[in-house]
Amino acid sequence: MKKVLSIVLSVALLLSLSIQVGRTPVHAATISFSDIQGHWAESSINNAVTQGYVNGYTDGSFRPENSLTRAEFMKMLVAALGLETKTGGSEKWYKPYVDAAIAEGIYKKGDFANEAYEKSLTRAEMATVVVRATGVKDVEPKQGLYLATSKGLIGGTSPGEISADGFSTRAQAIVVIERMLSVNAGKQLPVDKYAVAAAEIYWHRTNIYTVAPELFNQGGTSVPFTDINYWNESRLTLTSRDGNYKAELEELVAIDLSDPKDPNRKLLPPIDKLYFEYFIEEEKKYKTEKLKEISDYYIIVLKSKLIHKNNKSYLDDMFFNIYGFDRTQDKISGNNLYLIRDDKSSEHTGMKIISKNFKLELTKNNMNGKMYGRVMGFLDTPGGGGSFNRQQIISSFVYEE
Secondary structure: OHHHHHHHHHHHHHHHHHOOOOOOOOOOOOOOOOOOOOOOOHHHHHHHHHHOOOOOOOOOOOOOOOEOEHHHHHHHHHHHHOOOOOOOOOOOOOHHHHHHHHHHOOOOOOOOHHHOOOOEOEHHHHHHHHHHOOOOOOOOOOOHHHHHHHOOOOOOOEOOEOOOOOEOEHHHHHHHHHHHHHHHOOOOOOOOHHHHHHHHHHHHOEOHHHHOHHHHOOOOOOOOOOHHHOOOHHHOEEEOOOOOEEEEEEEEEEEEOOOOOOHHHHHOOOHHHEEEEEEEOOOOEEEEEEOOOOOOEEEEEEEEEEEEEOOOOEOOOOEEEEEOEOOOOOOOOOEEEEEEOOOOOEEEEEEEEEEOOOOEOEEEOOOOOOEEEEEEEEEEOOEOHHHOOEEEEEEEEEEOO
């Protein structure tokens, strides 16, 4: 009797070590697929299969680089989260998973165009749903990738590229789900800062709040009507007072010249041909300074699209101007960048330079006694005389530490 009891207890112990409740790995037989050895997502794929929320194919392959449908992703995500599903009658096989995701608040109708669940899943669609699965329920259109990259759920497909409309592969989807589960378990993931900046541009046409937060986004999202909360795409179209000029901001890109790997350096002409000027009060003259490849400056690049221009008093590209710097201490920030042409003449580039050691005009906040500066950015019509117009697009408050 004791021998039988001993055997039973031994078996029970082995079972408790090999099969555990929830997402704890099941120590089953070694998983082997014919096409994932050495693949960048091999570990995540094996873990996902072990957890039971995705399978390989009967021919022994996994096909990690195959795209997957929206429906397949919903099934994987719902299964990984352990959400309850309810099956019905002759409904589509994926409906229980969609219903479960809707009930949990991680999917909203309209996230997928035309509710076409059997279409391939894009990276932007995946990001929106998976961010909600981490508890962020209020996601604006196109904001999902920004939030997902900020949390480390998604990285770039190459430096500064996020391929928002590209189709997700099976491997990418699994890695994202594994990261989502890690975030939900309280882990902090590494973040691809270049992907965040690219995702911010995809979301609302600028990356200034990611690249230069100390100047444009000190308050983060916590302060209404300022910093990143001030930016609004409704302000990005500018019309002259006489109606003869109309243009739209396509992108406002900040480049960090102290970072030799900043992927947006590609937007600049040869740096050794760029220069700026600043006024020296004591000498009553302007000084010219050439840019260096690596320097403590931000460069702000404006890309605009002309909608219509009815007379020659306007240039094509609207101007961007930025104010709030203390000219007694900071003679550089907000100045124009110029390009030296091959014939040695100069050309206004429309770019702005900002020192990373910027100094702002300070004012005392009467409520908390702190000193602060205000940064304001404007779109200006390029000419037009008395029909000149401007639109404020940036309003940031920077408190002295």
